Structure formats: C-alpha cells, structure tokens
Amino acid sequence: MIHSFLMIGQSNMAGRGYAKEVPAIYDEHIKMQRNGLWQIMSEPINFDRSNAGVGLAASFAASWRLDHQQDEIGLIPCADGGTSLDDWAVGGALFENAISQAKLAQRTSRITGILWHQGENDCSPEKAERYSEKFSVITETLRQELNIPEVPLIIGGLGDFLSSGIFGKYFTSYPLVNRALEEFAKAHANCYFVTAKGLTANADNIHFNALSQRILGVRYYSAFREAEHLLVPRHNEERILKTIYDRPYTRTEKIKLLEHEFAMGNIEPKDFLSELTVLSQE
Incomplete structure (x- = not known):
C-alpha cells in the first residue's frame, strides 16, 4: 500500500x-500522481506553471523513506501558484480539483498526511x-x-525575506500571516507548524530557493514524524540531506534514468544498448 500525501497551497x-x-x-519507491496513476517521482512534481521547479515535497518524501525503507510513498500535487485563501474556498475549482485528485489516489493508496504552504x-x-x-x-x-x-496537516511559515525584495511593499504584513498560521496549528489537533527561519530565496525574494526547499521538506517531515511544531x-x-543524496541508485533506477537520457536524445542508440546490457547484468 502506498502512503500518500496531498500537496496543496500556492507556488512555494x-x-x-x-x-x-x-x-x-x-527513488523508485517515491511516486507522484499523474492522470490518476502512480509513476516514479521526478521534479518538478507539481507542474502548475512553466517555471515550476524544486519544491519541498521531494526531500519530505526522501526523509520519510529513511524511516520506511520497505514502503512506498506517493505525492498528490495540487498546489497552484499565486492563489489566495479565497481561491481555495470550498466549492471552487482548486478545492474541487484537490478533492478529485485525492479521491483518485485513495483507490490505490492511503492518504497519510496533508502538506500545505x-x-x-x-x-x-x-x-x-x-x-x-x-x-x-x-x-x-x-x-x-x-x-x-x-491525518496530520503540516503547514509552513512564510520566508523572512518577503518584505526585502523588489515586490517587498506587497508583503510587509507577512508576520501577521505567520502568526495566524502558527496560532491555527496550535489551536487545532493533528496540525503542526514549521518555521521558515533561516531560509533564503531566489532573486525575486518571493520563492524559496532550491536548497531552502530541500531543508523545508526535511523540516516538514520532522514535524510529521514527531507530531509536534517545529519552531526553530x-x-x-x-x-x-547528505544522507539522502548519498543513497546509491538501485539497478531499476539506473535503467530508468538511462532510458530517460535516451528518450531525451542525450545518448546515442549504440551507447544506450551497451550501457543497458551492462546494467541488466548487475
């Protein structure tokens, strides 16, 4: 049984x-949902825009796998950039899509948590x-x-960099939102707040950069595993992260990655067959 996690929120x-x-x-045991089916995760997981990239879910899932080496985890991407709480209102398109995708996932998995940012x-x-x-x-x-x-609901704080960027004037009240998120988590059962302290942004000072997303995913998993707020x-x-990166690929993963390189035109047919033969004999 796949343990699945619903990803909802906006661009971060x-x-x-x-x-x-x-x-x-x-990791062949980390899946993402596409068209109602599970496939091996690759980034961007949540392709809501053409500039979608690295998010927190991959390192969250990889952290989960460190504690569940015999199990599979599935990610259900439903986040949408630039959206407000009103856009996520019950009955709206984003809410209904998340429900639909989650119900599809429930046919072949058990939803184990909700990730919100x-x-x-x-x-x-x-x-x-x-x-x-x-x-x-x-x-x-x-x-x-x-x-x-x-099921646990993990919610993350906004970055302290928001008010210092080129669009900073629109984010001067971000501490109020962080306070609302933290207070919400503390007031509701099975809900845990994760701090964004110390994390950094892309040049736009709106979006967490790739390393910070990796760290944030580790923090999300820590809050999930320990069932407590992560305030520092x-x-x-x-x-x-080093442990995650240093994990050796399985033969199946090596073959899948080789097939990807061939499909993308990055390797010649004869070289593909040669490398595939070597991998098949491992």
Missing part, C-alpha cells in the same frame, strides 16, 4: 527552486485577521470529504 508548495542548484532526488497572497492586515477562520472551513471540509479526520531550525538538516 508547487516549488520554484532551480533544479541546477541541488542534487537530484530519485500558502499565505503570500494574503499578506494584508485584513486578510491575515480572517486567515484562521477561512482556513478552518477549507481544512475541515477537506477532511470530511476525504474521510481523513485525523534543527542542527541536523544538512546531514539528513
């Missing part, structure tokens, strides 16, 4: 990190004041629709 959940800046994560589009005092009220309706209805009343960074985040 979808991921905008540059893949060239971090080592790839590839959103708030940049609600950075005003007025919206922050109503954040908890609106978010509560969304999450409670989501749980009811999917019959998952007790952990000292072992880089070590966990």
Whole structure:
C-alpha cells in the first residue's frame, strides 16, 4: 500500500527552486500522481506553471523513506501558484480539483498526511485577521470529504525575506500571516507548524530557493514524524540531506534514468544498448 500525501497551497508548495542548484532526488519507491496513476517521482512534481521547479515535497518524501525503507510513498500535487485563501474556498475549482485528485489516489493508496504552504497572497492586515477562520472551513471540509479526520496537516511559515525584495511593499504584513498560521496549528489537533527561519530565496525574494526547499521538506517531515511544531531550525538538516543524496541508485533506477537520457536524445542508440546490457547484468 502506498502512503500518500496531498500537496496543496500556492507556488512555494508547487516549488520554484532551480533544479541546477541541488542534487537530484530519485527513488523508485517515491511516486507522484499523474492522470490518476502512480509513476516514479521526478521534479518538478507539481507542474502548475512553466517555471515550476524544486519544491519541498521531494526531500519530505526522501526523509520519510529513511524511516520506511520497505514502503512506498506517493505525492498528490495540487498546489497552484499565486492563489489566495479565497481561491481555495470550498466549492471552487482548486478545492474541487484537490478533492478529485485525492479521491483518485485513495483507490490505490492511503492518504497519510496533508502538506500545505500558502499565505503570500494574503499578506494584508485584513486578510491575515480572517486567515484562521477561512482556513478552518477549507481544512475541515477537506477532511470530511476525504474521510481523513485525523491525518496530520503540516503547514509552513512564510520566508523572512518577503518584505526585502523588489515586490517587498506587497508583503510587509507577512508576520501577521505567520502568526495566524502558527496560532491555527496550535489551536487545532493533528496540525503542526514549521518555521521558515533561516531560509533564503531566489532573486525575486518571493520563492524559496532550491536548497531552502530541500531543508523545508526535511523540516516538514520532522514535524510529521514527531507530531509536534517545529519552531526553530534543527542542527541536523544538512546531514539528513547528505544522507539522502548519498543513497546509491538501485539497478531499476539506473535503467530508468538511462532510458530517460535516451528518450531525451542525450545518448546515442549504440551507447544506450551497451550501457543497458551492462546494467541488466548487475
């Protein structure tokens, strides 16, 4: 049985990190949902826009695998960049799509958690004041629709860099949203807040860069595993990432990666067959 996790929120959940800046994560036991079916995860997982990139879900899943080496994890990508809580309102397209995708996943998996990151589009005092009220309706209805009343909901804070970028004037109230997210998590059972302290951004100062997304995924998993809020960074985040990156590929993974390179035109047919023969004999 695949243990699946629903990914919802806006662009920092979808991921905008540059893949060239971090080592790839590839594991035949980490799946992502495409067209209602499971395939081996590759990034971008949540292809909501043409600039989709590295997000937190890959390192979350890889961290999960360190503790569940005989099991499979599945990611259900439903995040959408530039969206507000109002865009995620019950009955709206984004909410209904998430329900639909999650129900498809439930046919072949058990939803084990919900990953949420959103708030940049609600950075005003007025919206922050109503954040908890609106978010509560969304999450409670989501749980009811999917019959998952007790699965953990992990929510992350906004980056401290938001107000210092070229669009900083639109994000001056981000601390109010962070406070609303943390207070929501502390007031609701099976909900855990993860800090973004110390994380850095792309040049736009809106989106976490690739390394910070990797670290954020490790933090999300720590909160999930320990069932507690993560309010300060952990000292072992880089070590966990190194362990993930140093994992050797299985023969199946090597073959799949070779097939990908051939399909992309990066390797000649004779070289492909030669390397495939070697791998098949391992």
